[in-house]
Amino acid sequence: MQTSPSRTAHWQSLDVHHHMHPFTDHVELANEKPMVIERAEGVYIYDSEGRQLLDGMAGLWCVNVGYGREEIVDAVARQMRQLPFYNTFFKTTTPAALELAHKLSTLTPEGIDYFFFSNSGSEANDTNIRLAQSYWQLLGRPERKVIISRNNAYHGSTIAAASLTGMASMHDIPACPIDGIVHIANPDWYACAQDMTEDEYGLQTAQALEAKVLELGAENIAAFFAEPIQGAGGVIVAPKTYWPEIQRICRKYDILLVVDEVITGFGRTGAWFGAQTFGIQPDLMTLAKGLSSGYLPISASGVSERVAKVLRSKPGRFPHGYTYSGHPAAAAAALKNIEIMERERLVQQVGERTGPCFQNALARLLDHPMVGHVRGHGLMACVVFSPDKTRRAAFNPLGGFATKVRNHCFANGLVTRAVGDGLVFAPPLVITEAQIGELVHKLRKSLDEVL
Numbered sequence: 267m268q269t270s271p272s273r274t275a276h277w278q279s280l281d282v283h284h285h286m287h288p289f290t291d292h293v294e295l296a297n298e299k300p301m302v303i304e305r306a307e308g309v310y311i312y313d314s315e316g317r318q319l320l321d322g323m324a325g326l327w328c329v330n331v332g333y334g335r336e337e338i339v340d341a342v343a344r345q346m347r348q349l350p351f352y353n354t355f356f357k358t359t360t361p362a363a364l365e366l367a368h369k370l371s372t373l374t375p376e377g378i379d380y381f382f383f384s385n386s387g388s389e390a391n392d393t394n395i396r397l398a399q400s401y402w403q404l405l406g407r408p409e410r411k412v413i414i415s416r417n418n419a420y421h422g423s424t425i426a427a428a429s430l431t432g433m434a435s436m437h438d439i440p441a442c443p444i445d446g447i448v449h450i451a452n453p454d455w456y457a458c459a460q461d462m463t464e465d466e467y468g469l470q471t472a473q474a475l476e477a478k479v480l481e482l483g484a485e486n487i488a489a490f491f492a493e494p495i496q497g498a499g500g501v502i503v504a505p506k507t508y509w510p511e512i513q514r515i516c517r518k519y520d521i522l523l524v525v526d527e528v529i530t531g532f533g534r535t536g537a538w539f540g541a542q543t544f545g546i547q548p549d550l551m552t553l554a555k556g557l558s559s560g561y562l563p564i565s566a567s568g569v570s571e572r573v574a575k576v577l578r579s580k581p582g583r584f585p586h587g588y589t590y591s592g593h594p595a596a597a598a599a600a601l602k603n604i605e606i607m608e609r610e611r612l613v614q615q616v617g618e619r620t621g622p623c624f625q626n627a628l629a630r631l632l633d634h635p636m637v638g639h640v641r642g643h644g645l646m647a648c649v650v651f652s653p654d655k656t657r658r659a660a661f662n663p664l665g666g667f668a669t670k671v672r673n674h675c676f677a678n679g680l681v682t683r684a685v686g687d688g689l690v691f692a693p694p695l696v697i698t699e700a701q702i703g704e705l706v707h708k709l710r711k712s713l714d715e716v717l
């Protein structure tokens with residue numbers, strides 16, 4: 267049997283020679299070498315050197331029920347023995363996909379009763395673009411095809427989802443962005459609005475949607491896409507005036523409201539969905555990540571009665587789908603995942619106990635000279651650093667300081683991610699109050715080391 271260091275070296279060598287990573291600078295990686303994650307349990311992951319790290323990111327905002335859930339493994343194994351795969355194309359279906367669609371209809375906001383399955387958040391957003399445009403086409407309004415999204419949004423990395431994404435770096439290839447997707451301001455009060463209250467800024471940024479609608483003509487617009495809280499963009503929580511105004515504008519101009527709940531769904535904000543936390547009534551929803559807690563890839567578009575009625579009542583085929591739409595093993599994983607969340611009352615726990623505990627514990631870091639802002643909701647948060655808190659000054663070059671703190675966090679056994687001048691956190695929903703204490707202690711220690 268090989269010893270641990272040589273196993274690590276072996277995998278790192280395979281990585282260098284054969285593996286291309288998503289969202290990675292391979293030149294940097296060649297010097298730093300990847301950390302090889304071998305196993306996990308609860309809220310902890312373990313690397314190939316046996317080091318334990320508290321996973322402050324739930325994998326990639328997704329392992330909501332935590333690691334090591336034998337029940338999910340068993341449910342998937344049972345499903346695979348019985349029916350490892352069958353498609354839901356044309357006129358066939360499977361019990362697992364149907365049971366999952368039904369279960370989701372009991373959890374999502376009122377009126378979202380139909381579900382179209384995909385494999386990833388990006389694919390579900392592509393599906394939602396098609397659903398929104400097909401809806402208007404079938405109503406005899408094909409010119410209603412423009413999609414509005416927001417700066418700094420992250421909606422995925424297929425060509426359409428990357429176009430929907432409002433990050434310049436994602437548009438840095440000739441194929442992106444595709445035509446017909448426009449972006450408006452996002453409500454990042456801390457970064458953009460020193461001179462007005464949060465409520466004023468929330469209203470002002472929501473009204474950017476109305477201004478864009480008037481500029482382009484409501485008769486040309488299919489849908490507005492937004493995350494209830496921008497996640498990968500730095501956990502930007504909208505001021506409380508924002509969502510009611512967005513809802514009003516969408517209703518007034520008859521624009522479909524699509525909420526991308528890939529991160530905010532399945533308990534992350536202390537309700538089943540961010541739409542419920544912020545009182546949003548969507549026409550379409552994008553679900554992924556926490557749907558199966560990442561145990562297998564699966565995503566879904568939640569479709570309202572309004573949209574489904576049109577798509578399901580007109581003759582003709584909706585020309586869209588993936589071989590693995592509604593994959594039975596992934597659906598079985600999702601069903602068991604939801605059963606665990608319900609049985610352990612994880613959503614209520616986040617809403618009532620661990621969410622407030624997490625936000626309060628992080629807010630106490632505001633006494634640190636380098637912490638300028640702490641924001642979040644439930645079990646998602648961003649701690650923003652500033653060299654001059656009173657002016658909300660940014661670091662130069664952007665992101666350097668946060669990356670250093672992130673590296674110290676890793677060394678101290680805590681996984682987090684640097685976004686601009688901040689660190690983002692989204693631990694598994696099973697995190698305890700004691701583990702929240704451990705997370706914040708490791709973060710403060712890392713921050714002190716960099717200072």
Ligand code: PLP
Pocket residue numbers: 385386387388389391420421422423493497498526527528529554555
């Ligand atoms: N939408 C949101 C809000 C996301 O955060 C992500 C991924 O982080 C996606 C969509 C894309 O999901 P996937 O990576 O599964 O394609």
